[in-house]
Amino acid sequence: MTDSIAEPWSMDHRLHVLNQIESRLGPADTEGVRWMERRLTGKVIAVCSCGLNTGLVDRGQMRPAEELAAEHSPSL
Numbered sequence: 001m002t003d004s005i006a007e008p009w010s011m012d013h014r015l016h017v018l019n020q021i022e023s024r025l026g027p028a029d030t031e032g033v034r035w036m037e038r039r040l041t042g043k044v045i046a047v048c049s050c051g052l053n054t055g056l057v058d059r060g061q062m063r064p065a066e067e068l069a070a071e072h073s074p075s076l
């Protein structure tokens with residue numbers, strides 16, 4: 001019986017690019033019902049379980065998720 005050789009651990013990556021959203025209660029409609037309104041602020045943030053955090057940036061300045069993934073993790 002031989003001892004198995006443990007493989008080295010490697011970091012997992014779970015990259016997410018999230019839109020920042022704000023909301024407010026809208027005015028009453030003709031039925032008196034008030035709906036929640038939501039809109040994008042135009043800011044986005046990219047975070048990964050490995051610790052990557054770009055901070056909030058303007059949507060137009062965020063690099064594509066595929067590019068971010070490839071850049072910070074060669075295993076993705």
Ligand SMILES: [Zn+2]
Nearest residue numbers: 013048050052
């Ligand atoms: Zn990562």
